[in-house]
Amino acid sequence: MLAQAPKQLGNLRHLELRRMFQYVYPYRWRLSLALLCLAISSGIGLVMPLAIRNLVETVKDASSTAALDKVAIGLMGVFIAQMVFNYIQGYFLTYVGERAVADLRIEVYSHLQRLSLAFFSERRVGELTSRVTNDVTVIQGIGTNAVAAFLQNGITFIGSFIMMINLSWQLTAITLLLIPLLIVLAIIYGRRIRNMSTEVQDRMAEASSVLEETISGVRIVQSFAREPYEVERFSGAIEHAFSASMRRTKTRAQFVPIVSFSGFGALVFVLWFGGRQVLNGTMQLGDLIAFLLYAAVIAGSLGTFTSLYSQLQEALGSTARVFGILDTAPEIASKTNAINLPPIEGEIYLEDVSFNYGEAATPVLSNINLKVEPGEVMAIVGPSGSGKSTLVNLIPRFYDVTAGRITVDGFDIRDVDLPSLRSQIGIVPQETLLFSGTIADNIRYGNLDAPMEAVIEAAKAANAHEFISNFEGGYESIVGERGIKLSGGQRQRVAIARALLKNPRILILDEATSAMDSESEGLVQEALERLMQGRTTFVIAHRLSTVKNATRIAVIEAGKVTELGSHSELLAQAGTYARLYQLQFETNESAGSVLTEY
Numbered sequence: 051m052l053a054q055a056p057k058q059l060g061n062l063r064h065l066e067l068r069r070m071f072q073y074v075y076p077y078r079w080r081l082s083l084a085l086l087c088l089a090i091s092s093g094i095g096l097v098m099p100l101a102i103r104n105l106v107e108t109v110k111d112a113s114s115t116a117a118l119d120k121v122a123i124g125l126m127g128v129f130i131a132q133m134v135f136n137y138i139q140g141y142f143l144t145y146v147g148e149r150a151v152a153d154l155r156i157e158v159y160s161h162l163q164r165l166s167l168a169f170f171s172e173r174r175v176g177e178l179t180s181r182v183t184n185d186v187t188v189i190q191g192i193g194t195n196a197v198a199a200f201l202q203n204g205i206t207f208i209g210s211f212i213m214m215i216n217l218s219w220q221l222t223a224i225t226l227l228l229i230p231l232l233i234v235l236a237i238i239y240g241r242r243i244r245n246m247s248t249e250v251q252d253r254m255a256e257a258s259s260v261l262e263e264t265i266s267g268v269r270i271v272q273s274f275a276r277e278p279y280e281v282e283r284f285s286g287a288i289e290h291a292f293s294a295s296m297r298r299t300k301t302r303a304q305f306v307p308i309v310s311f312s313g314f315g316a317l318v319f320v321l322w323f324g325g326r327q328v329l330n331g332t333m334q335l336g337d338l339i340a341f342l343l344y345a346a347v348i349a350g351s352l353g354t355f356t357s358l359y360s361q362l363q364e365a366l367g368s369t370a371r372v373f374g375i376l377d378t379a380p381e382i383a384s385k386t387n388a389i390n391l392p393p394i395e396g397e398i399y400l401e402d403v404s405f406n407y408g409e410a411a412t413p414v415l416s417n418i419n420l421k422v423e424p425g426e427v428m429a430i431v432g433p434s435g436s437g438k439s440t441l442v443n444l445i446p447r448f449y450d451v452t453a454g455r456i457t458v459d460g461f462d463i464r465d466v467d468l469p470s471l472r473s474q475i476g477i478v479p480q481e482t483l484l485f486s487g488t489i490a491d492n493i494r495y496g497n498l499d500a501p502m503e504a505v506i507e508a509a510k511a512a513n514a515h516e517f518i519s520n521f522e523g524g525y526e527s528i529v530g531e532r533g534i535k536l537s538g539g540q541r542q543r544v545a546i547a548r549a550l551l552k553n554p555r556i557l558i559l560d561e562a563t564s565a566m567d568s569e570s571e572g573l574v575q576e577a578l579e580r581l582m583q584g585r586t587t588f589v590i591a592h593r594l595s596t597v598k599n600a601t602r603i604a605v606i607e608a609g610k611v612t613e614l615g616s617h618s619e620l621l622a623q624a625g626t627y628a629r630l631y632q633l634q635f636e637t638n639e640s641a642g643s644v645l646t647e648y
């Protein structure tokens with residue numbers, strides 16, 4: 051989805067590389083130092099064949115070992131220096147690479163946090179995690195190692211070339227004939243490898259999605275005894291990734307021997323041609339050896355260049371996907387001239403609101419008019435899929451209305467700064483997700499600066515203090531990724547404590563549909579009542595007690611408000627609500643009854 055067509059990629063390549071460079075720019079001084087050391091150590095590497103030539107010539111002509119000793123000691127010194135420069139360049143280059151990639155990861159993650167719900171509902175979690183992990187790792191590979199290899203080989207390539215011309219221009223000319231062939235090969239194979247790499251990354255993202263879904267939904271998997279099915283699904287995805295990777299490997303494996311055969315073939319030819327020159331006395335033996343060594347260095351550099359080229363192609367696929375995320379603008383964001391929503395009373399007015407998801411033709415909500423006074427409790431009831439959740443999701447601007455407007459204390463919510471709006475709205479969802487950490491941390495999510503006393507006070511008001519105190523670790527007890535150690539009712543009470551600590555003027559409650567035992571139900575209900583006090587509340591109601599206590603009830607059917615009034619008013623109207631009440635509520639009037647969907 052985020053991958054772009056290879057053709058488009060080609061056009062973007064230059065821009066992407068420049069964009070990648072932005073991440074390295076803040077560390078340019080370290081990078082310069084690393085590159086300087088790299089250049090020096092590569093330069094030293096160039097001396098090696100010359101030193102060997104001297105060694106050969108010295109051994110050939112020398113009468114004593116003194117000259118030999120001098121050459122050997124000199125060589126040792128040179129290699130020690132090279133080692134030091136190599137260390138410095140390796141350290142700083144890795145530093146820059148790791149730092150730049152860490153920055154990129156943080157940027158992608160921060161950007162993801164800002165994106166709207168619509169973006170996430172269109173994508174799988176595993177696909178997005180794969181962008182932040184796998185793709186960024188591929189970029190890291192090219193970002194540092196490849197840059198270093200490119201520079202190192204560039205220097206040795208040019209240096210060796212100059213040396214070769216000096217040693218023998220005829221032999222150099224023969225070697226040169228080979229280069230166009232290698233370039234053509236690199237382009238053809240590079241393109242194929244790039245396409246295959248995109249496929250490998252896509253397949254890996256697919257496998258990550260399966261992994262993510264089934265690990266977070268492991269209870270569902272096990273309850274349906276679908277482990278073998280899921281293993282098969284995951285193996286399928288991994289096998290696809292494996293096949294794609296093997297196809298790439300095959301192409302690469304063909305490419306590398308072809309290139310090295312061309313290189314070594316040329317070397318043999320040079321040896322044969324140069325050997326004849328040595329034999330007829332037009333070339334020194336030491337020069338031929340040095341030439342061959344430089345030619346081998348050049349062949350090695352060419353090999354590295356071609357593999358760098360294919361790595362670069364691979365990384366371009368990943369950069370396209372990562373930048374694809376960074377370039378996705380949040381659909382819901384504060385306007386540039388948005389004003390800060392001052393502390394509100396809590397009047398909410400939905401004026402002629404219509405809404406549909408994306409391009410969908412049928413509106414989910416149409417022409418809703420609903421005015422809720424400060425402090426009022428508005429219960430929302432209606433059949434499944436009638437648009438209840440959609441309606442409440444519009445208030446914190448998880449989605450924007452398609453037509454009409456929503457005002458809070460007279461302010462159009464699209465005109466105010468998003469955090470200033472959301473900070474005044476509290477949400478208690480049906481299924482509470484607790485983050486891994488302590489219970490105190492989870493409650494404090496509502497107000498990060500709250501002192502411990504305030505946390506405890508909120509927990510007390512939420513009827514959570516008692517069960518929390520009964521845990522061995524109390525407020526410092528760690529809850530699992532999904533609060534696995536807490537019951538549904540306990541989790542809800544932690545969510546209520548969290549909302550109390552946030553102290554919002556507007557509250558959105560989505561009642562749990564599943565019945566709790568009556569004790570737990572009573573505790574949750576009591577906590578909710580405390581939470582609702584003095585706040586404008588929208589509650590998607592499933593329980594009889596809630597609808598009875600609500601100031602007004604809105605009945606939503608097929609995206610329209612069909613009835614509006616208090617419990618007794620609606621009963622008197624003898625419409626849908628009354629029918630629903632007759633059918634469902636009266637028979638379930640015991641405490642904790644759940645209003646099942648009709």
Ligand SMILES: Nc1ncnc2c1ncn2[C@@H]1O[C@H](COP(=O)(O)OP(=O)(O)OP(=O)(O)O)[C@@H](O)[C@H]1O
Nearest residue numbers: 171407410414432433434435436437438439440441
């Ligand atoms: N993210 C989405 N993208 C597209 N359509 C959606 C999305 N979320 C919900 N819908 C559709 O909008 C309609 C209303 O859904 P909504 O969740 O608001 O209903 P609901 O009344 O809250 O249902 P329930 O009581 O079952 O939770 C449904 O037809 C649903 O298929």
